[in-house]
Amino acid sequence: MTYIKRDMEEYLISMSKKFPVVTLTGPRQSGKSTLARKVFPEKHYVSCEDPDILLFARQDPRGFLKTYENAVIDEAQKVPEIFSYIQTVVDQRDQPGQFILTGSSDFLLFEKISQSLAGRTAVLRLLPFSLGEISPSHPREDYEDYLFTGFYPRIYKMGIPAQDFYPGYVQTYVERDVRTLKNISDLGQFQLFLKLCAGRTGQLLNMSALANECGISHTTVKSWISLLEAGYIVFLLRPYHQNFGKRLVKMPKLYFYDPGLATYLLEIQSPEQLHTHYLKGALFESLVIVELIKKRYNQGKQMNCYFWRDKTGNEVDCLIDRGASQIPLEIKAGRTVSPDFFKGLEYYVKLAGDSAARPCVVYGGNANQNRSNADVISWNKIEDLLS
Structure with missing residues (x-):
């Protein structure tokens, strides 16, 4: 290639x-x-x-x-x-x-x-390929193909099937690097921890619950998450703490930098399986948020993404912080625009007032739309949001 x-x-x-x-x-x-x-x-x-x-x-x-x-x-x-x-x-x-x-x-x-x-x-x-970098030479009609394959350059350079690439990647790099940084005696337990993290993609990170399920201490979970962050395997999306008179969630959300690695850890066998998988929406959400992060990193800038959720369940998937204002962004894997896509955005805009920039929806369909209440952007035109 x-x-x-x-x-x-x-x-x-x-x-x-x-x-x-x-x-x-x-x-x-x-x-x-x-x-x-x-x-x-x-x-x-x-x-x-x-x-x-x-x-x-x-x-x-x-x-x-x-x-x-x-x-x-x-x-x-x-x-x-x-x-x-x-x-x-x-x-x-x-x-x-x-x-x-x-x-x-x-x-x-x-x-x-x-x-x-x-x-x-x-x-x-430098993170793996962005959609803008890889899609011209490897276009895909369905985003599930990118979720399954991921974005690591060697997959595309050598034509390696994703199901052949990720087992070696986890064993050679993730496990080896982690053991270099920290003496983990029970590798099987760490492998279980990785898979449990993949199952929590796009969810609030409850370290106590993760510790109980994995059979390790809360301190160990915190330490292992830090290792995965340092190796650019996972990142934590922090809640936006602007207080609008509501009690806000304080826990971060957990995401994988590469969706292909997450789908491998979830033991997903094909892009077709993703169409009905319960975590498809969360994996799609991670793809979009990581695209935003890649754009910032490629310009030498820090990540400026957050999420917003109050204690009653009102939520915005992503807030892009631009200092004086924040762009509320809803991320939906559905291919048809639904009125439900806008509910969280409308609630937030009403609450935030002038600090909310024009809201956006990134969805799984192919057509951009300029609606009266938000801009609707196709997953394969995320560059339109970033420009």
């Missing part, structure tokens, strides 16, 4: 002209190395996954950085010793774009960045 241009390219180039170090992080197999090598073909490329490179960097960090003085250093968090040496090198040269560091673990990377490279590096987060 030919190289698929990533939306982050321009921002990555821009940051390399302003900072001596650019750190590119994100989940395993999201395309970090491919992007860095494509954008910076003139730089040496060294991977710390290579045992010889790893040994060289650990035993002789000064010699390593002298040898690769203008380089892309892949999986840099595996050699935490070199970060303080990188600081010395970049301070001496005082030039932008000296090193491009990539890594898959937020915990290890950011601990070292905060210690040694604070103020010297731009930090970018």
Whole structure:
């Protein structure tokens, strides 16, 4: 497959002209190395996954950085010793774009960045393909195909069936990386935990209930969720706490960054099975919200999505925070627009008043509509919402 241009390219180039170090992080197999090598073909490329490179960097960090003085250093968090040496090198040269560091673990990377490279590096987060990146070359009529296949580049680059890709991904990356970060003795229990998390996609995260069902402590659940967040497997969508005179839900909602991984953990066997699956709506919701996050990350911005729900059950799936106003967004997997799509939006707009921007509905159909009470946007035209 030919190289698929990533939306982050321009921002990555821009940051390399302003900072001596650019750190590119994100989940395993999201395309970090491919992007860095494509954008910076003139730089040496060294991977710390290579045992010889790893040994060289650990035993002789000064010699390593002298040898690769203008380089892309892949999986840099595996050699935490070199970060303080990188600081010395970049301070001496005082030039932008000296090193491009990539890594898959937020915990290890950011601990070292905060210690040694604070103020010297731009930090970018690259997630798997967005719909806008992959749909031109791999168009799908039904969104269920994307929910089942997911968005990891290797699936598309090598033509790997999703049911063959995800077992190895979980075993090789998720389990290995997690065990590197934390000594988990019972891997079977962790695998159960992963599947239980997938079953809670799009739901409020009740850690006590999850702990009871998995047979572990509340503290362990909190620790394991943090590990999955650090590895870009899951994220927590926080509630928007603006108080409109109602008691609001305070628990976050749990989502997977990649719907294909979630469907694999749910043991869904085909896109057709998704048509009637009880979690189809939640998986569709996650696809849309992650598209919003990818757009922000590709521009070097922080996530600005929340949800809103009061204690009586009134809810808006997503609030896009734009500072002075918030865009209320309802996400519906149905392919036909229904009056029910607008109920939560109408309630919220009435409550929020001037702070609510024009509401939107993203749905499973194919036609955009400009209705009097909201904009209705097709799932395959999410770019219209983001523009």
